[in-house]
Structures are given as structure tokens and as C-alpha cells.
Amino acid sequence: MRDPDNIQEMKQILEAALLTSPQALALDDLLKLFAGRMERPTLRMLLDELKTDWQDRTLELVQVATGYRFQAKPEYSEYLARLNPERQPKYSRAVMETLAIIAYRQPVTRGDIEQIRGVAVNPNVIRQLQERDWIDVVGQREVPGRPSLYATTKHFLDDLNLRSLAELPPFEVFAQAEIPLE
Known part of the structure; x- marks a missing residue:
């Protein structure tokens, strides 16, 4: 049985949860691992330590809009793409605009x-x-016809490795980017 009062053990519990989760985990989800026996500041400190522990490895701990996740470092993407050799479709200019x-x-x-x-x-x-x-x-505009209002989702931010819309690149860079469908 693990001792969740030991700092190293807590980091290992966090690491196991993050490495095995198919999606990013929010702070509230990570706090559940410790059944109310950990405060947010302690959790953030442990996540920072984990990020440092992994800095010289092939994966990195990143924070995105929906929480934290491990992902391969960008320098390995060319090699990992070979595991799925089909050419990834790209969005059209109209879709990107x-x-x-x-x-x-x-x-x-x-x-x-x-x-x-x-x-x-x-x-x-x-x-x-x-x-x-x-x-x-996300709603309707209060004008005749009540047209739908569109906004981006947290999934969009996660896929672009962003925590918030404030991290978006300048508009011109984004509009010209080639983002794969998958």
C-alpha cells in the first residue's frame, strides 16, 4: 500500500494517473486521488516538480485548457507519425479562415x-x-431570426496545447497554419 503522506509517493500517484489517463486531468480530478487530504497549492507544487523531473525525458507534462497531461515532446512527432503512415488530411483555407x-x-x-x-x-x-x-x-443573438452564436471549445484549446484564448498566436499566423484533422 502506498503512503500518500510521502511527497515522493504523492508524485508517483500523480504520475501514474496522468500517464494512464486518455485525456487531460483537471486539478479537481487530481485532488480526488488524495481523498481531500491535499490542498491546491500543494498539488500545484507537486505538478511543477513532476514537470521538472520529466524535463530531460521524451515526454513532458503540459497544462492545457482542461487540465494537465503528458505528451511526447515536439521533437519526436516526426518519428511518432511513422506509426500512423496515412497522410493526415488538412483543413481547407475556408475552414481555417x-x-x-x-x-x-x-x-x-x-x-x-x-x-x-x-x-x-x-x-x-x-x-x-x-x-x-x-x-x-453558445447561444442566439437577440435579433430577428435569432441566429446561432458560435465559439470555440476547450477541446479546441487542448488540441492546440493552449490553456486559454489569450495564448493564441497573432491572427495572421493562425489563419495560415496547417492543422491536421486527426
Whole structure:
């Protein structure tokens, strides 16, 4: 039986949970591991220590919008991509422009997007972003017709390794980026 009062044991418990979780774990989830016997500041200190412990290894502990997760360091992505040799599809320019407008101007309506882009938005573009769980309807604008308001999701932030929208790159860089579908 593990001794959850020992600092090293607590770090190992956190490490095991983070390494085996299929998604990022929020601070509240990580606190559950210790059944109310740990405070947030202690947990944050242990996570910082874990991050330091792993800095010379192939994985890194990162904080994203939904919590903390381990992921391979970027320098290994070329090699890991060989395990899944199919060419990953890329988003079209229309999809990237639409996503950029939503990310930087949210919440926005389809009409807002069309006004900014200067062309009609293909319904498949919105559907594709919703299926990817990068955008969602967050309400309706209080005007005739009550058009849907779109905003990005936490999943979007997680996929881009961001903690918040404030970490987004400049609009021009984002709009020209090639982000894989999978």
C-alpha cells in the first residue's frame, strides 16, 4: 500500500494517473486521488516538480485548457507519425479562415463570418468544425431570426496545447497554419 503522506509517493500517484489517463486531468480530478487530504497549492507544487523531473525525458507534462497531461515532446512527432503512415488530411483555407474568425471574434454568427470573409459560409465548414468539437453553439443573438452564436471549445484549446484564448498566436499566423484533422 502506498503512503500518500510521502511527497515522493504523492508524485508517483500523480504520475501514474496522468500517464494512464486518455485525456487531460483537471486539478479537481487530481485532488480526488488524495481523498481531500491535499490542498491546491500543494498539488500545484507537486505538478511543477513532476514537470521538472520529466524535463530531460521524451515526454513532458503540459497544462492545457482542461487540465494537465503528458505528451511526447515536439521533437519526436516526426518519428511518432511513422506509426500512423496515412497522410493526415488538412483543413481547407475556408475552414481555417472560419475557425480563425470564430477563435478571435467569438461569439459570432454565420452572418458575421460571411461579412468578414466576404463570401457565403458553406454549411459543411461549420459542420466539420463542430464534428471535430472545435466550435459549438453558445447561444442566439437577440435579433430577428435569432441566429446561432458560435465559439470555440476547450477541446479546441487542448488540441492546440493552449490553456486559454489569450495564448493564441497573432491572427495572421493562425489563419495560415496547417492543422491536421486527426
